[in-house]
Amino acid sequence: MTTELLAGLNIELDAEGFLVNADQWTPEIAEEIARRSGIEPLTDRHWTVIDFCRKDAADQGTPPTIRRITKNTDVSTKEIYQLFPKGPGILASRIAGLTKPKGCI
């Protein structure tokens, strides 16, 4: 666990870069985590995914899998890999301030 200065705030991150305290998440922190993961800037399409992840995690108590994201938004599998080229399974959740998704698909 490390404490990093993100968007002017001291934020605790776990070994894989996920927020330890979900309450600390802000859109500015999302931009900063994305930038560190090579995504800059976050576009409306990224936000479609991030907003769905946050809403679904709040409803279900666990972050959505990629299959769940592509089935419930207008973002296709192809597009989600273009939006998060270094691995949408990890990155979408990390940027959305959630935990690592548990699903396999």
Place this chain on the structure above:
Amino acid sequence: MTTVLEQQTTGLAAGESEQEVTRKVAIICSKGSLDMAYPGLIMANAARMMGMDATIFFTFWGMDIINKKKVDHLHAGLLGNPSSPMPHSIMGLPGMEALATKMMVKKMEELDIPPVSELLEILDDAGAELYACQLAMEMFNLSTDDLVPQVKESITAMDFWEKAEGAQIVFI
């Protein structure tokens, strides 16, 4: 002049050290039963989900997974399988394997696991590379038209090793 050169060299070294090595997996699918098809495909998809490169090489009975006529009709391989939930004397009766397959497919649907043909589409969209074994194509008298469109090409065993350079290899 020397200073400029040094700066350039330093800049290059810094850029290089920042480069991340992308993990890579190459999976050989050699079996065509439902229970042998899913593990390879799901492992490859999971690799892509976390940003790893994934290559799948279909060979021998694994060709059924990418055969247009067979992909949606793969059977659960329960005969000759010590983990079979029923005695072999019963599993061998007509219709039992079809029943077991149906039950497995139903359970997969409940868990929102896509059918094999859809999983191949997802893998292709996700950027996984699918290859057919050239020798197996010849052995089973298959042409490119017999295969699902997600297969990039048919390659030889030596081609596979070239593509798999630096990858972790999984044989199923």
